[in-house]
Amino acid sequence: MDSRLLTSAVTLRVNGTVHRLTLDNRSTLLDTLREDLDLTGAKKGCDHGQCGSCTVLVDGRRVNCCLLLTVACDGSEITTVEGLSDGWSLHPVQEAFLARDAFQCGYCTPGQVCSAVGALREMAEGRPSAVTVGTEPPSGAAEIRERMSGNLCRCAAYPNIVRAVGDAAERAAEWWERTP
Amino acid sequence: MTGPDAATATPTAPAGGSTRPPQSADDQDPRGLGASVAPADALAKAQGTYPYAADLWAEGLLWAALLRSPHPHARITRIDTAPALALPGVACVVTAEDVPGEALHGRRVHDRPVFASELVRHHGEPIAAVAADHPDTARLAAAAIVVEYEVLEPVTDPEQAFSAPPLHPDGNLVRHIPLHFGDPDVVGDVVVEGLYRVGRQDPAPIGAEAGLAVPRPDGGVELYVASTDPHADRDLVAACFGLAKERVKVVVTGVPGAMGDREDAGMQISLGLLALRTGRPVKLVATREEAFLGHAHRHPTLLRYRHHADTEGRLVKVEAQILLDAGAYADTSSDALAAAVAFAAGPYVVPHAFVEGWAVRTNNPPSGHVRGEGAMQVCAAYEGQMDKLAAKLGMDPLDLRMRNVMATGDLMPTSQTVTCPAPVGELLRAVREEPLPPLPVGDDEQDWLLPGGPDGAGDPAAVRRGVGYALGMVHMLGIEGADEVSTATVRISEDSATVICAAVDTGQGFATLARQIVQEVLGVAEVHVAPVDTDLPPAGASARGRHTWVSGGAVERAARMVRTQLLQPLAAKFGMSVELLTIADGKITSYDGVLSTTVAEALGGKELWATAQCRPHPTEPLDEFGQGDAFVGLAFAAMRAVVDVDVELGTVRVVEVTVAQDVGRVLNPNQLAARIEAGVAQGVGMALMEDLRTARGVVQRPGFTGYPLPTALDTPEVRIAKLIEDRDVVATFGAKAAGAVPVVVAPAAVASAVRAATGRPINRLPIRPQNAIVAQG
Numbered sequence: 001m002d003s004r005l006l007t008s009a010v011t012l013r014v015n016g017t018v019h020r021l022t023l024d025n026r027s028t029l030l031d032t033l034r035e036d037l038d039l040t041g042a043k044k045g046c047d048h049g050q051c052g053s054c055t056v057l058v059d060g061r062r063v064n065c066c067l068l069l070t071v072a073c074d075g076s077e078i079t080t081v082e083g084l085s086d087g088w089s090l091h092p093v094q095e096a097f098l099a100r101d102a103f104q105c106g107y108c109t110p111g112q113v114c115s116a117v118g119a120l121r122e123m124a125e126g127r128p129s130a131v132t133v134g135t136e137p138p139s140g141a142a143e144i145r146e147r148m149s150g151n152l153c154r155c156a157a158y159p160n161i162v163r164a165v166g167d168a169a170e171r172a173a174e175w176w177e178r179t180p
Numbered sequence: 181m182t183g184p185d186a187a188t189a190t191p192t193a194p195a196g197g198s199t200r201p202p203q204s205a206d207d208q209d210p211r212g213l214g215a216s217v218a219p220a221d222a223l224a225k226a227q228g229t230y231p232y233a234a235d236l237w238a239e240g241l242l243w244a245a246l247l248r249s250p251h252p253h254a255r256i257t258r259i260d261t262a263p264a265l266a267l268p269g270v271a272c273v274v275t276a277e278d279v280p281g282e283a284l285h286g287r288r289v290h291d292r293p294v295f296a297s298e299l300v301r302h303h304g305e306p307i308a309a310v311a312a313d314h315p316d317t318a319r320l321a322a323a324a325i326v327v328e329y330e331v332l333e334p335v336t337d338p339e340q341a342f343s344a345p346p347l348h349p350d351g352n353l354v355r356h357i358p359l360h361f362g363d364p365d366v367v368g369d370v371v372v373e374g375l376y377r378v379g380r381q382d383p384a385p386i387g388a389e390a391g392l393a394v395p396r397p398d399g400g401v402e403l404y405v406a407s408t409d410p411h412a413d414r415d416l417v418a419a420c421f422g423l424a425k426e427r428v429k430v431v432v433t434g435v436p437g438a439m440g441d442r443e444d445a446g447m448q449i450s451l452g453l454l455a456l457r458t459g460r461p462v463k464l465v466a467t468r469e470e471a472f473l474g475h476a477h478r479h480p481t482l483l484r485y486r487h488h489a490d491t492e493g494r495l496v497k498v499e500a501q502i503l504l505d506a507g508a509y510a511d512t513s514s515d516a517l518a519a520a521v522a523f524a525a526g527p528y529v530v531p532h533a534f535v536e537g538w539a540v541r542t543n544n545p546p547s548g549h550v551r552g553e554g555a556m557q558v559c560a561a562y563e564g565q566m567d568k569l570a571a572k573l574g575m576d577p578l579d580l581r582m583r584n585v586m587a588t589g590d591l592m593p594t595s596q597t598v599t600c601p602a603p604v605g606e607l608l609r610a611v612r613e614e615p616l617p618p619l620p621v622g623d624d625e626q627d628w629l630l631p632g633g634p635d636g637a638g639d640p641a642a643v644r645r646g647v648g649y650a651l652g653m654v655h656m657l658g659i660e661g662a663d664e665v666s667t668a669t670v671r672i673s674e675d676s677a678t679v680i681c682a683a684v685d686t687g688q689g690f691a692t693l694a695r696q697i698v699q700e701v702l703g704v705a706e707v708h709v710a711p712v713d714t715d716l717p718p719a720g721a722s723a724r725g726r727h728t729w730v731s732g733g734a735v736e737r738a739a740r741m742v743r744t745q746l747l748q749p750l751a752a753k754f755g756m757s758v759e760l761l762t763i764a765d766g767k768i769t770s771y772d773g774v775l776s777t778t779v780a781e782a783l784g785g786k787e788l789w790a791t792a793q794c795r796p797h798p799t800e801p802l803d804e805f806g807q808g809d810a811f812v813g814l815a816f817a818a819m820r821a822v823v824d825v826d827v828e829l830g831t832v833r834v835v836e837v838t839v840a841q842d843v844g845r846v847l848n849p850n851q852l853a854a855r856i857e858a859g860v861a862q863g864v865g866m867a868l869m870e871d872l873r874t875a876r877g878v879v880q881r882p883g884f885t886g887y888p889l890p891t892a893l894d895t896p897e898v899r900i901a902k903l904i905e906d907r908d909v910v911a912t913f914g915a916k917a918a919g920a921v922p923v924v925v926a927p928a929a930v931a932s933a934v935r936a937a938t939g940r941p942i943n944r945l946p947i948r949p950q951n952a953i954v955a956q957g
Contacts (some may be wrong), residue, residue, distance in 0.1 A: 040235035041228025043436075045386040046468040050884035053386055081228035094226040101218055101850055104858065105687030106225030107232060107387040107436035149891040152884065154386050154437045155687055156861030158892040160854060 015083025052151030062118025092171035104155035252877025281422030304473025359806025362532030368488025379871030387436020400427030472882030476548025519554030533593035601906030646937025703763030725917020733794030741790035830949025863926020
């Protein structure tokens, strides 16, 4: 079979670096990040979009990248856990996770952190969730629990995760303003 | 570690804790025992750079895949690997006939073939392993192997295992313990009976099994895996490779979650065999489905109880029959059964007890060590009985429990005297005295808190609140004569210290504790914990929180030896005893202030090393009547669960769990609270949702939708009412392991609360909606 039918050229901007790749059309973004770009921060927990360990930000929105084909991300801006800190300082969510000790084994943590960054942005933009009441901007632990419920943590560090995300809310908004 | 620099395949393995220095060593950092010292590996975990086995890479590596049986019970009539070998990119296929050493392995009993060759005994049993140049090629090749089966009727009901033809040359009975304690003819004024079932909880770590095997030039092999008992794993795999154990090295990587034993031995052996055969590094990352099929589960258990009491509610006799489904192979079923039988009556004084326990082989998925094994299942049953007895006597369930609680000096039904602190009554009082959370009724903003959510709930009027209580106990170390020992080395040079110990930090915080111990004893802020591999002396398994005691004890002794070496010359010079000197913040001072120097100056450029062992008081096996001093340490907890049940839909929301725990001594307040919260969440999972279902031995929907785990929404508020710090004089620092007790007690507390809300018996875990529905009049 003509291999050109099975592969595509894709341009991705990952953590600020442009990558031009020729990939099997069936590659998921998670495999591309982990196997082709050596970015192993995003984890494969289930490969079925059930656990959230692979959460990254695509054009600022959080996604389970095990369910996303890389060819569908052509031209996208992708931020993984490795791209959240700028080399000098950590992202406010990462700092909050450290301050609250919001993990045990750490395997789900990159996904939790990326998911929290995305969730806080959704909240700051006033996007409602299933538990949002009225028209006030969503906030508080109940909102955070709901929005973080797609990220499993078997060590069940949830109480500290929810506290950490709450702590980071204000500073995460500033981070978004600084980041184009 | 990734990237081409890993060509020599010595990936950095951080499992004993990162070698990264602490974030900052300024005076604000908490230090020493009793302080909330943060884990040293936290930064790497938050940045996604903490390496797990699935993240490792080596130049020229091959990818492995396992072929697993689709049948729970079948005779294999033919295996043809030729179609797999014919696929381009396939380097090697191994089956049972390629195992050069021991054909059988197992954690306690060697009863499990590396690869099934004649008989398949459970769904998912490995039959062959493939190495290829791409993970998909490896999987396709495994699927291309032709296996012809003669499908046999599976034995899936453990009660049928007694009469069924033997499924294994060792027979179907793994162990039988008939515990006899007291007078069998005694009868109480009041008798209650109950039948309880506990389902198959899976450890379900988010990080599935993974590993990298690298052949060594000397014909040996190195395995990079998330082992929780690296020396035991090394000995087991080396025997199957037919290699001296010195030629196999297990290097422990980051452990991506460990509620049970890691790592699946069948996977480790397959990886090593493929690396040895091909002479190339081989990597395997299990799929989620394989993870459910490959590792051991909590024992599904059937429990039949009869409690006798007098009219005042004092327990007279407990009779029980406990049947553990070991699945196809024995694994650690013997330990789980001993715990189940010994703790069958719970933390209560029982003058007479007659308990029959069995662990049997079936064609179900194998069971093994999962946090709180044996103790959790019986807790659900004896606490169910206490609720039932209270109802029959017309007593408050709390008063009934209080009347019977165990204390130090009481006898367990194994005739072992409880010598450690056992403040059971105080724990129960502590949870009882906590205020109850308010009802969400009539508050629009809280409506969504009703079970099923704002849209999912039927009629809010159908929601009933229930409050339930449970007490429980668990052991902390290896039991029945297991040689509990750990060895640790401490080194100091200039102003930093290093701990070298093969105790694996699974995220439970041992590396943090080791740093705290050395900070405390040697007064230095900067303490590194070395990575773990089997070139270090053994420390034993990371299970039951035993490293706090055994490895913590070894680290403390080694640190004290270093301290003596450091201080003795100074003490001699100043004509005072070592005891009159103190070390803090890197400074050595004498009681009178005459001597004041720094640790670095006292060392004078030298390095000091010391190695020490900790071997707690030995235990003995239970005898033919289930009697003996089989346990060293016991830990207790009391819980109160508050639930809201939609009695039309049978949905349950756990509103709050209040905990009082017997911890001996708080060594790290933040870490301790996190362990308790985690244990409660895992217990709530067991109570409400976690059950790996099988249909005639075939695992159903092995994924996170078929097997849901508690999410941030399902995990209740955890209120810690009291941590009782009665030091256990025989334990290191007087501390008791904290992680397992909450898992043991929480399911029983939730069941008790649902019982209170619905008036239904709730004799099955996890609680299914149909068990929590109340017929409407």
